[in-house]
Amino acid sequence: MRAEQERAFREFAGERALWLRRSAYLLCGDWHLAEDLVQNTLLKLYRAWRRVDLSTVDSYARRALLRVWLDERRRPWRRAERNDADPPETGDAAGDPAVLGQRAWRRDAVLRALAEVPPRQRAVLVLRYWEDLPTAEVAAALGCSEGTVKSQASRGLQNLRAAIAESDPDLARAVARRSR
Known part of the structure; x- marks a missing residue:
């Protein structure tokens, strides 16, 4: 790789590593695995x-x-062991810049509920x-049709709401009040 390309890659990696890490965490629910991804x-x-x-990097x-x-x-x-227990130590709340300012119990409830949604x-x-991509780009990233993205999003939101209602009824009521 030429020095110019090397520099461009380093700049990209420096600028986008945090963004990729946040997305990876939302996919897998584990900061350590997100860093590996x-x-x-x-x-x-x-x-x-x-x-x-x-232009499309x-x-x-x-x-x-997503593929990784x-x-x-x-x-x-990964299939042989399922880690449902809480880790013995708690993470630093300041380590997740995407949710700074949010209340910890809401964040944890939503992230736990997101982990319950099928992959x-x-x-x-x-x-x-989260990434706020249009339906067409999501379909292209996942290699499916836009209709599939819409139906998966609808089912995913239903499953997310159900998981939140099951794990934290107070949060479910707060979300229901906001959506009215």
Whole structure:
């Protein structure tokens, strides 16, 4: 790779690493795994940097992150063990800049509920509502039709609401009052 391309990649990685990490966390629900996913994504992106169109590099990185996450979920050792317990130590609330200022109990309830949503629906919810992508871009990133994105988003929101209502009825009532 030429020095100019190397510099462009380093700038991209420096600017987008936090964005990729947040997206990865929303997909997997684990900060450590999210960091691993971002590292693998950046590695794949680095290998393909010469061929990447810089006008669509964000879309390419998003698609690579989704594929790395899906590959990680398919690994056999991920299926063998399910970690439902809370970790013994608590994370630093300031470590998640995307939710600074929000109340910790709401954030935790929503993230726990998001982890209950099936993976494909979770990916649609993250891309559509967190990343604020149009339906067409979500469909392109996931390799499906726009109708599939819409139906997965609808079902995902229903499942998210149900998971929130089950785990935290107070938050469910607060969300219902806001939507009126």
